[in-house]
Amino acid sequence: MRINVRFAGSGGQGVILASVLLSKAYGLGENYNIAQTQSYGPEARGGACKAEVVISDDEIDYMKVNKADVFVALNQVGYDKYIDTVKDDAVVLINSTLVESDRPNVYKIQATKRAEDMGKPFVVNIIALGALTRLMPKVHYPAVEEEIIEQFPASIASVNLDAYKMGYDIMDEDLKNLGYKTGFGDARQW
Amino acid sequence: MRINVRFAGSGGQGVILASVLLSKAYGLGENYNIAQTQSYGPEARGGACKAEVVISDDEIDYMKVNKADVFVALNQVGYDKYIDTVKDDAVVLINSTLVESDRPNVYKIQATKRAEDMGKPFVVNIIALGALTRLMPKVHYPAVEEEIIEQFPASIASVNLDAYKMGYDIMDEDLKNLGYKTGFGDARQW
Numbered sequence: 001m002r003i004n005v006r007f008a009g010s011g012g013q014g015v016i017l018a019s020v021l022l023s024k025a026y027g028l029g030e031n032y033n034i035a036q037t038q039s040y041g042p043e044a045r046g047g048a049c050k051a052e053v054v055i056s057d058d059e060i061d062y063m064k065v066n067k068a069d070v071f072v073a074l075n076q077v078g079y080d081k082y083i084d085t086v087k088d089d090a091v092v093l094i095n096s097t098l099v100e101s102d103r104p105n106v107y108k109i110q111a112t113k114r115a116e117d118m119g120k121p122f123v124v125n126i127i128a129l130g131a132l133t134r135l136m137p138k139v140h141y142p143a144v145e146e147e148i149i150e151q152f153p154a155s156i157a158s159v160n161l162d163a164y165k166m167g168y169d170i171m172d173e174d175l176k177n178l179g180y181k182t183g184f185g186d187a188r189q190w
Numbered sequence: 191m192r193i194n195v196r197f198a199g200s201g202g203q204g205v206i207l208a209s210v211l212l213s214k215a216y217g218l219g220e221n222y223n224i225a226q227t228q229s230y231g232p233e234a235r236g237g238a239c240k241a242e243v244v245i246s247d248d249e250i251d252y253m254k255v256n257k258a259d260v261f262v263a264l265n266q267v268g269y270d271k272y273i274d275t276v277k278d279d280a281v282v283l284i285n286s287t288l289v290e291s292d293r294p295n296v297y298k299i300q301a302t303k304r305a306e307d308m309g310k311p312f313v314v315n316i317i318a319l320g321a322l323t324r325l326m327p328k329v330h331y332p333a334v335e336e337e338i339i340e341q342f343p344a345s346i347a348s349v350n351l352d353a354y355k356m357g358y359d360i361m362d363e364d365l366k367n368l369g370y371k372t373g374f375g376d377a378r379q380w
Contacts, residue, residue, distance in 0.1 A: 038225075038226050041224045
């Protein structure tokens with residue numbers, strides 16, 4: 001079992017942090033090996049920052065994500081750059097405030113709009129992470145909450161917890177109306 | 191050219207953040223490819239968290255650090271776990287408040303003591319990063335400062351900038367009294 005996850009967005013959208021939180025929550029909640037990576041330098045320039053997570057029940061020697069099972073795009077540049085390297089049955093989640101997609105079966109979250117409505121533009125990544133939690137197998141909600149509390153000073157942990165819950169709840173509501181099939185089957189069965 | 195950097199410490203000591211800041215500063219300041227990674231899961235438990243950076247002038251396909259050119263140990267568990275996988279001529283920097291080493295030519299920074307003296311225990315990693323900046327080729331001080339400013343809310347960016355400067359200045363002073371030879375030669379020549 002190996003799940004390749006890729007987040008893409010601009011530098012300021014917090015894709016690394018979302019990726020780190022996911023990794024820690026995954027790694028601590030289950031008996032998996034997790035590798036979390038990002039690249040910088042010439043290839044990372046131009047507004048498409050990416051961060052990757054590999055989840056495996058075996059030791060991870062090759063940490064790179066070639067074909068993604070899960071792809072989260074927070075901006076259009078990142079979406080366009082990486083959409084051709086996701087698997088056919090991948091879970092694709094887009095920040096639909098900023099990203100347009102003509103792919104069928106794409107999950108959407110208005111992350112930027114919701115963050116702006118809260119007056120906290122920096123929680124875009126956490127709203128998306130909440131929505132992703134609803135879609136991914138074996139990401140335990142309380143484990144992510146714990147990591148958020150550990151990550152942030154108390155003064156901003158609570159707004160991030162609110163953002164996380166909002167993203168999760170919106171996706172939970174949406175799923176009741178969607179019939180998408182993903183590589184993971186029904187996330188609720190995991 | 192390839193430089194393998196490994197940070198080790200406990201979960202709360204901020205090794206991931208130090209590693210991310212180093213990567214971003216490196217990647218943006220020079221024309222290198224940078225891969226930054228961490229692992230979670232069974233192998234990462236027990237107080238020895240590690241984060242790694244690979245710096246290369248070529249594309250990085252293999253992101254793992256097997257033998258480190260640069261090793262920063264913030265606690266004893268991390269030091270003990272990884273000291274046998276550093277190269278003979280590696281730059282080794284220890285948080286000497288907590289780590290004992292009988293290796294010759296080890297660079298030392300009292301990171302925990304200095305952070306406690308500031309009343310800001312959470313800057314241990316940034317003090318160490320300041321000291322490391324003095325030791326590493328082509329890590330540009332202003333580039334790291336920029337990343338610190340970008341990383342933190344304004345209210346805590348300034349204390350981190352102070353911690354960064356302190357770590358750098360202490361190591362700069364120490365170098366005047368040390369004659370260590372490292373794989374990089376004299377860091378001042380880079």
